[in-house]
Amino acid sequence: MKFNKLIAAIAIASLCACSANSQVAKNGVKTPKPIQLFNGKDIKDWTPKIKLHEVGENYANTFRVEDGLLKVRYDGYSDFNQQYGHLAYKKPYSYYLLKVEYRFVGDQTKGGEGWAWRNSGAMLHGQDPKTMLKDQDFPISIEGQLLGGDGKNERTNSNLCTPGTNVVIKDKLFTPHCLSSTSKTYHGDQWVTAEFLVLGDSVIQHILDNQVVLSYNKPQIGGSNVINYDPAQKTDGKLLSEGFIYLQSESHPIDFRKVELYDLSPYKADQTKLKQVVDALLKK
Structure with a gap:
């Protein structure tokens, strides 16, 4: 390779x-120069897709901008009811460094799964949101999982999850749904900067505090862990060289104060x- x-x-x-x-x-x-995917004012450059709702419907104002922050909130939900949400940036990217500054806040909304407590993510190489079906739960993508600690127990951050995808690790196809990183635990409501180095279909690295905490190769479509999708969008074995970037809503409130991207595509030949x-x- x-x-x-x-x-x-x-x-x-x-x-x-x-x-x-x-x-x-x-x-x-x-x-x-960094491209500010979140402009601090609105989400006009983003498309919401929430399970049980059509593409473009920002159900219950789940994704909103207040006080210069992109907030994920559930005050309009009577019950979460597995209405997993994703907010997609307007254009796909291939070679880039993504930096996301976030913090978990408040309490998990009623009906959220236990595993979704202080759980969100940055979805990489995601399918076009326009191709997602109404009842689809997650975009076919590579997830950089964002997790917060409970103040006592260890819980690694910037893990890998694979809705409708697989990756290669140490020259072997990795098919389980999630893989823990080597990171420390990030407790409380502190601001955390998560970085993701994405080089087309060759390598993806998860970085925290200037340390690579997870690295894998050849992101590709495959496996399960995604439901109610259009079969035409899932060609198993197809390498993912580019895709859309999403931010998640999985039932716990979260704030994003920066979502910026460095486009590395001009350098990929050198x-x-x-x-x-x-x-x-x-x-x-």
């Missing part, structure tokens, strides 16, 4: 505070340049 050396280099650079990274940055590596840019961005 032609990205193997690049993947190893990025992982090593991300896992340590290497002086070489600082040197590269000081030597004038130009990095792309592995050396790509590594330099990624190293510099992860040191910001």
